[in-house]
Amino acid sequence: MSSSREFVSRTPVQGGATDQLRRSNLSNVLGLVHREGPLSRAELTRLTGLNRSTVGDLVAELAELGLVYEALPTTGNVPGRPSPIVHAQSGVVAIAINPEVDAIHVGLVGMSGRVLAKVRLEAATAPTPADVVRLASAAIAGLLSGREASLRVVGIGVAVPGQVRVSDGTVREATHMGWAEEPLSRMLSEATTFPAWAANAANLAMRAESVFGAGKGVDDFVYFIGGASGIGGGAVTGGRLLSGAAGYAGEFGHSFVRSRGTRCSCGATGCLEAEVTQAGLLEAVGLAPAEAGLLGSRLASSRDPGVRALISEQLDLLAIAVRTAVNLFNPTLVVLGGFLSDLYDAGGREGDALLSDAIRSAREDVRIEGAASASDQLLIGCGELVFSELIADPASLLLH
């Protein structure tokens, strides 16, 4: 699906000026190196459809900006002059912040998509936004200290468990944190002087999944992720992230799945996240909330009829949400993350059980997969939030 022709057509040239064309091409090259990992210039030439000489020029410009570097290739066994390998500069980093009820995670993510360092700051009570700014600022200083020379910070990405207006990074509502209308990214950028962006955590997990995980190269997929505090998600349609008007799109946790159901924290009844919960499954198999990591194996191995019945019931409810998602988005892939993946595995990974009620045309070409659940998924997603800004206009780095 990622042939060179498609790639070019996927990024149509907008606007008028020739320098916009240049910017678009720079963006394409940098984006490829970021997403696909190190690529030879010859491969870049094929993937972009551009001329050899042009690619050489673009790479030289990106190298001058300090965003990529070229290295000699490891000797392959192909004839011809070896093509230098273009690497993303991993010294170009984003700061990732993920506040949660019991802790704040802070990390450094390199442009290669790898987490270079991270710390977990324990919190006795749910941190306030001011706490986050204070604690994270200190942690950032610690992570950066002594490495200032080799690191270049592009900005800060924040993953918030709640609704975030992406245009200005305001947290509209984060029920579990007890936040409302908090200008979090402004506070962070004022405290640190780095530009900051914020978004919904589940959406950022999906971004990581889209660039480096199961959704890599997939133009149309939906993502469901279940955690202790509920179910979130997101969608990619036509190769683009679905954000909606303000960034609240993809709240699959609030898909309707049951008439006269449980009241949800959002105020409605019958929401997926009110009906299908990690807490309920943990309790059924006798695990404490902190032992969620064991849920998958316990569910899979349990022969208790009550547990099997619960798994079946929860899968039926999940199937309703998946059905609606498939009917509305017509994806080729449904990715399940967190405890939803455990649930799916426990049910025998029968895709049909989740898809059989979707309309036939739409369900035929859908596959279901577990998320490539890296523990650093969220931090990588934060990095994506930052790097996507850089990749959209690599030359903008000159301005800082």
Next chain:
Amino acid sequence: MSSSREFVSRTPVQGGATDQLRRSNLSNVLGLVHREGPLSRAELTRLTGLNRSTVGDLVAELAELGLVYEALPTTGNVPGRPSPIVHAQSGVVAIAINPEVDAIHVGLVGMSGRVLAKVRLEAATAPTPADVVRLASAAIAGLLSGREASLRVVGIGVAVPGQVRVSDGTVREATHMGWAEEPLSRMLSEATTFPAWAANAANLAMRAESVFGAGKGVDDFVYFIGGASGIGGGAVTGGRLLSGAAGYAGEFGHSFVRSRGTRCSCGATGCLEAEVTQAGLLEAVGLAPAEAGLLGSRLASSRDPGVRALISEQLDLLAIAVRTAVNLFNPTLVVLGGFLSDLYDAGGREGDALLSDAIRSAREDVRIEGAASASDQLLIGCGELVFSELIADPASLLLH
């Protein structure tokens, strides 16, 4: 997906990238004139951000292609040299075909977005695809006869009440018509020699709404339309039509709205279109199926408690589908068409009744509107299907 890149590879033309820039700018200008109606060159200059001289050049090229013409402006009361008004050539037409159970509608749609002519071909029984090809071909010949000199047919757009694979115009399933796996657009293009495209009818109605109706200029909206044969819909997200992997996206009629509900024609239970039906409402107010046009006024004026209860119940079910749509798409607008608009009006147009269960952040900036229900909506949508291909690459017309 006939991207520009493929075109280049078929006909080796000098210059690939600058050429693409030119095409993109031609496309922008033609698209503006198509969507916004006649515009002066000065306005085009402002809207595109291009240079005066460039816009002049682009318009000249489009005029040479026979796609636009310039006319002297009506005297405005502004100083300065008057700017010529650029009009879309309405002689450039698309053929619109909409097969239904009881009739086939065939029309001519000008690039200005107006229906120039139309005929309704009655059908005693649901027509087969072969019937459609035969009857529509004859109707097309009739519509074009005598006007060949002044008309330039770009292609055929077909609105099908069912799931259509947009890549090749195959009807995968059209339950009400009794069709399955019919290569309709190939059949039509072979019979008429015109290129043909097909898509889901509700989706095309939404396209018309998006370009000329309530959704004009709105980047994020969802569209629900109810008719005799069910409920369809579509969505625009980030300014782009949501099509999904194959073109089946936006089936809001198959959103889940009720546990243990009625069995739907799709095989599932609890689908919106199985629970909220035009037939049920017609029966409640004592109208025959053919009198659907009167439904709105009957519902609005009825004081029968049974009818009021039914309206209330149906609105509650619709609200569930709207809630899910708002939570998943975060639109700024929900457009209701067909009998759903009647239903909404009968309920007093209380937006809150439809939105109150959506998550707060997402529902705040949503407004609900009735569709700009032009009777020609579907034919205009068919035209859009064709013209969007032309507008994507205006120079392609040279090849025909």
Next chain:
DNA sequence: GGTGATTTGTTGTCTCGAGAAACATATTAG
């Protein structure tokens, strides 16, 4: 009805990005 201000079309020149081709270089195969 003339005159100036204003806006826009038109024309010629300039810049810049990318493609093409010739040439140079580095590897593999034998």
Next chain:
DNA sequence: CTAATATGTTTCTCGAGACAACAAATCACC
């Protein structure tokens, strides 16, 4: 060591659009 092959590098050309100078057409005002 040589031929084949693939790719980097350099130079030239082309084309799209910006820019600036000039021309044209309208309005406002006297």
